[in-house]
Amino acid sequence: MKIRDFFKKNKKDELDPLSDLSLARLKKGYLVDYDLKTWEVSAYNYYDWSEGDISHEWQLRSGDEVVYLEMESDDEEEWSLNRKIAFGRLDSQIKKRIIETGDPPEKIVFEGVTYYMEETAGGRFYKDGKDHGKEVLQWSYQDDEGRSYLSIEQWGEEEFEATTGEPVEEYQFTNILPG
Amino acid sequence: MSIFQRIFKVTQSETHALIDKLEDPIRMTEQGIRDLKKDLQQAMTSLAEVKSMAIRTRRDADNKKKLAADYERKAMMLLQKMQNGEFDPADAERLASQALNQKEQLAAEAAQLAQEAERHEQMANQLQANVNKIKSTVTTYENDLLTLKARSRTAAATKKINQQIARVDSSGTIAMLEKMRSRVEEDESLATAYGEMATADKSVDDEINAALSGGSTPSTSQSLLELKQKMGIT
Numbered sequence: 197m198k199i200r201d202f203f204k205k206n207k208k209d210e211l212d213p214l215s216d217l218s219l220a221r222l223k224k225g226y227l228v229d230y231d232l233k234t235w236e237v238s239a240y241n242y243y244d245w246s247e248g249d250i251s252h253e254w255q256l257r258s259g260d261e262v263v264y265l266e267m268e269s270d271d272e273e274e275w276s277l278n279r280k281i282a283f284g285r286l287d288s289q290i291k292k293r294i295i296e297t298g299d300p301p302e303k304i305v306f307e308g309v310t311y312y313m314e315e316t317a318g319g320r321f322y323k324d325g326k327d328h329g330k331e332v333l334q335w336s337y338q339d340d341e342g343r344s345y346l347s348i349e350q351w352g353e354e355e356f357e358a359t360t361g362e363p364v365e366e367y368q369f370t371n372i373l374p375g
Numbered sequence: 376m377s378i379f380q381r382i383f384k385v386t387q388s389e390t391h392a393l394i395d396k397l398e399d400p401i402r403m404t405e406q407g408i409r410d411l412k413k414d415l416q417q418a419m420t421s422l423a424e425v426k427s428m429a430i431r432t433r434r435d436a437d438n439k440k441k442l443a444a445d446y447e448r449k450a451m452m453l454l455q456k457m458q459n460g461e462f463d464p465a466d467a468e469r470l471a472s473q474a475l476n477q478k479e480q481l482a483a484e485a486a487q488l489a490q491e492a493e494r495h496e497q498m499a500n501q502l503q504a505n506v507n508k509i510k511s512t513v514t515t516y517e518n519d520l521l522t523l524k525a526r527s528r529t530a531a532a533t534k535k536i537n538q539q540i541a542r543v544d545s546s547g548t549i550a551m552l553e554k555m556r557s558r559v560e561e562d563e564s565l566a567t568a569y570g571e572m573a574t575a576d577k578s579v580d581d582e583i584n585a586a587l588s589g590g591s592t593p594s595t596s597q598s599l600l601e602l603k604q605k606m607g608i609t
Contacts, residue, residue, distance in 0.1 A: 211416060212412065213412055213415045213416045213419055213510070213513075214412070214415075214510065214513060214514060214517075227423055227426050227427065227430075234426055234429075234430060234499075236427070236430060258430070259430075259433060259434060259437060260437065371503060371506075371507075373419050373422055373423040373426065374419065374420070374423060375423055375427070
């Protein structure tokens with residue numbers, strides 16, 4: 197390694213504590229405050245929906261609570277905070293319908309909220325940003341006002357996962373600290 | 376003062392002048408901000424450590440609490456089995472007592488860990504306040520530097536313009552403008568002169584037209600009379 201390269205590398209590794217600590221640059225081990233709690237980033241994953249369409253996902257843990265902070269870059273960055281729910285809590289007909297027809301219903305009612313299908317996507321999921329992704333199908337729903345989200349993911353023939361969530365804003369996350 | 380002292384003084388003043396020249400206040404401020412950011416980074420690392428410790432301790436306290444509740448539940452189940460006649464009363468009581476001992480021990484550990492977690496959390500809050508203070512200071516300094524850089528550039532440009540206006544820079548723009556002004560004035564004089572010459576050279580047609588339109592000169596009237604006589608016109 198040349199001396200110049202060595203200094204270049206050191207400069208690159210330097211972290212600007214003001215501009216580099218942003219939500220979109222969260223890494224595993226980082227800490228961030230949200231909703232009066234400190235959350236530790238326990239994993240970073242991403243979904244590649246092809247054609248450059250990528251969703252970033254950070255798994256945040258505070259005590260026993262685990263949430264998933266997701267960022268989608270469309271025209272602008274869109275953030276959401278999601279929680280896993282047991283797939284069995286959804287209407288049992290949903291699973292049956294996916295297996296039979298390949299798609300869930302256009303409308304799902306869960307805990308008194310009616311969700312309408314927004315989009316369907318197929319892509320690969322990269323856990324911890326690792327090289328080999330896993331195939332996944334995703335159906336995204338939201339309520340009338342776009343304040344509640346529901347998502348169904350299919351990982352195999354009969355392997356399903358569901359999450360509920362809500363939109364969040366970057367300013368709600370504060371005190372980002374490198375781990 | 377001896378000659379050596381004088382030489383020393385001269386050298387000293389020259390060195391100071393050279394150092395003053397080398398000191399660029401903007402670069403020095405930038406370096407100062409970089410140093411402050413390093414301090415901030417270190418403070419943030421310490422804060423992250425304390426916060427992580429608080430999180431871990433709180434998690435441990437919660438786990439111990441849950442485990443204590445588990446032992447209590449087990450003790451209750453043993454007593455229920457004993458009550459239902461499914462388990463030997465002596466064994467049931469012995470195991471239930473042991474389970475309760477475990478529960479007490481774990482509950483005490485949980486309480487101690489919870490206190491420790493609280494201390495860590497308080498410490499983290501204090502450190503967070505300090506880190507926020509440094510962050511705010513660095514941001515203010517950075518903004519001040521940006522403003523000062525802009526002001527410095529504006530001042531330099533203004534100085535240059537004012538120097539030109541004050542004709543300090545005679546070989547510069549003002550001199551060129553002066554040169555251009557005299558050339559324009561020269562051209563304007565020339566244009567006026569050409570204009571005057573153009574009005575002086577009137578054609579015959581112009582004169583005829585002028586006479587016909589009124590005001591005729593005496594010499595013209597004389598010629599006219601002669602022409603009339605020649606033509607027999609009265």
